[in-house]
Amino acid sequence: MSDGRYFFALWPNEAVRDQLSAVNRRMAANGRPHHADDLHMTLVFLGQVADSQLRRIHDAADVIRGRPFTLHLDRTGYWPRPRILWAGPERTPEPLSQLVFDLKNNLIPCGFEPERRTYKPHVTLHRKAESTDPGKIEPSIEWPVTEFVLAVSGGGAGGSPRYRVLQRWPLGTAGDSLTNDADSISVNRR
Numbered sequence: 367m368s369d370g371r372y373f374f375a376l377w378p379n380e381a382v383r384d385q386l387s388a389v390n391r392r393m394a395a396n397g398r399p400h401h402a403d404d405l406h407m408t409l410v411f412l413g414q415v416a417d418s419q420l421r422r423i424h425d426a427a428d429v430i431r432g433r434p435f436t437l438h439l440d441r442t443g444y445w446p447r448p449r450i451l452w453a454g455p456e457r458t459p460e461p462l463s464q465l466v467f468d469l470k471n472n473l474i475p476c477g478f479e480p481e482r483r484t485y486k487p488h489v490t491l492h493r494k495a496e497s498t499d500p501g502k503i504e505p506s507i508e509w510p511v512t513e514f515v516l517a518v519s520g521g522g523a524g525g526s527p528r529y530r531v532l533q534r535w536p537l538g539t540a541g542d543s544l545t546n547d548a549d550s551i552s553v554n555r556r
């Protein structure tokens with residue numbers, strides 16, 4: 367069992383990340399802002415994973431086809447109990463719901479119980495945030511989603527990013543995966 371907590375997510379490109387960071391700065395929510403490189407939208411949270419499960423988790427993602435789509439991040443919100451300030455879409459696009467559904471479904475044979483709570487797409491901007499005045503993001507942030515990733519938590523010391531992207535899968539082409547080893551990105555065809 368490795369120490370990190372694993373999750374499938376959407377990871378923003380640089381332009382989207384910069385716009386999210388700008389919204390975060392404008393909200394000035396005190397608390398702990400996420401490092402810009404950590405901004406992401408979780409699809410399915412896995413938690414700790416046994417080494418023996420990792421191969422099967424990759425296999426579950428390999429067969430996802432999905433469709434590219436655009437995510438309109440048009441609002442911020444605040445959840446008082448976890449004190450999280452987030453950005454998200456007013457409406458969940460159907461290809462996003464389908465992607466989450468397919469991932470959860472494919473992960474059942476790997477031993478993961480699907481989360482029962484309704485999926486609420488959000489990008490956490492700030493933790494331990496003071497109550498802020500959530501509202502619309504105008505103009506909305508247009509996020510062209512063309513891939514999903516497997517990421518793991520573990521860093522975060524000394525203000526460095528907390529999360530690391532392990533692997534990327536393009537949407538629309540089942541069976542191809544993009545590995546992201548340090549700074550080199552290559553395409554694996556199985």
Ligand code: 2AM
Pocket residue numbers: 371373406407408411450489490519
């Ligand atoms: P959050 O941003 O709403 O806290 C890595 O920790 C990612 O997984 C974060 O995006 C976090 O969501 C999410 N996450 C952490 N613990 C979780 C849990 N128990 N259930 C669902 N998602 C979780």
